[in-house]
Amino acid sequence: MKPDNRIRVMEIISRLNVGGPATQVTGLSERLNAAESDHRLYAGQSSPRIRERRR
Numbered sequence: 001m002k003p004d005n006r007i008r009v010m011e012i013i014s015r016l017n018v019g020g021p022a023t024q025v026t027g028l029s030e031r032l033n034a035a036e037s038d039h040r041l042y043a044g045q046s047s048p049r050i051r052e053r054r055r
Contacts, residue, residue, distance in 0.1 A: 007037045016043045 009032065016022045025041060032039050 004038075006035075009037055009039045010042070011040070012042045014044045 011025055011028075013021055013025055016025070029039050029041055
Protein backbone atom coordinates (compact mmCIF):
# COMPACT_ATOMS: atom_id res chain seq x y z
CA MET A 1 0.00 0.00 0.00
CA LYS A 2 1.36 3.38 -0.99
CA PRO A 3 1.51 6.09 1.66
CA ASP A 4 -0.84 8.96 1.05
CA ASN A 5 -1.59 12.29 2.67
CA ARG A 6 -4.69 11.15 4.52
CA ILE A 7 -4.90 11.52 8.29
CA ARG A 8 -4.66 8.13 9.98
CA VAL A 9 -7.04 7.45 12.85
CA MET A 10 -6.91 4.21 14.83
CA GLU A 11 -9.34 3.56 17.66
CA ILE A 12 -9.26 0.59 19.99
CA ILE A 13 -12.27 -0.23 22.14
CA SER A 14 -12.72 -3.24 24.38
CA ARG A 15 -16.31 -3.97 23.33
CA LEU A 16 -18.89 -2.43 21.04
CA ASN A 17 -21.86 -2.74 23.34
CA VAL A 18 -24.92 -0.49 23.36
CA GLY A 19 -24.38 3.13 24.40
CA GLY A 20 -21.48 5.07 25.88
CA PRO A 21 -18.11 4.90 24.14
CA ALA A 22 -19.44 2.59 21.42
CA THR A 23 -21.92 5.26 20.33
CA GLN A 24 -19.18 7.90 20.28
CA VAL A 25 -16.81 5.74 18.23
CA THR A 26 -19.39 4.75 15.63
CA GLY A 27 -20.59 8.36 15.33
CA LEU A 28 -17.06 9.54 14.66
CA SER A 29 -16.40 6.87 12.06
CA GLU A 30 -19.60 7.76 10.20
CA ARG A 31 -18.65 11.44 10.04
CA LEU A 32 -15.03 11.13 8.93
CA ASN A 33 -14.41 11.91 5.29
CA ALA A 34 -12.87 8.81 3.69
CA ALA A 35 -11.03 10.92 1.13
CA GLU A 36 -9.23 12.80 3.92
CA SER A 37 -8.77 10.10 6.55
CA ASP A 38 -7.92 6.44 6.94
CA HIS A 39 -10.01 5.26 9.89
CA ARG A 40 -9.45 1.89 11.56
CA LEU A 41 -11.58 0.59 14.40
CA TYR A 42 -10.48 -2.42 16.41
CA ALA A 43 -12.96 -3.93 18.88
CA GLY A 44 -12.65 -6.83 21.26
CA GLN A 45 -15.27 -9.34 22.28
CA SER A 46 -16.56 -10.29 25.67
CA SER A 47 -15.94 -13.86 26.70
CA PRO A 48 -18.88 -16.28 27.04
CA ARG A 49 -18.33 -16.35 30.81
CA ILE A 50 -18.87 -12.59 31.10
CA ARG A 51 -22.01 -12.75 28.98
CA GLU A 52 -23.45 -15.51 31.19
CA ARG A 53 -22.80 -13.56 34.41
CA ARG A 54 -24.76 -10.55 33.15
CA ARG A 55 -28.00 -12.51 32.57
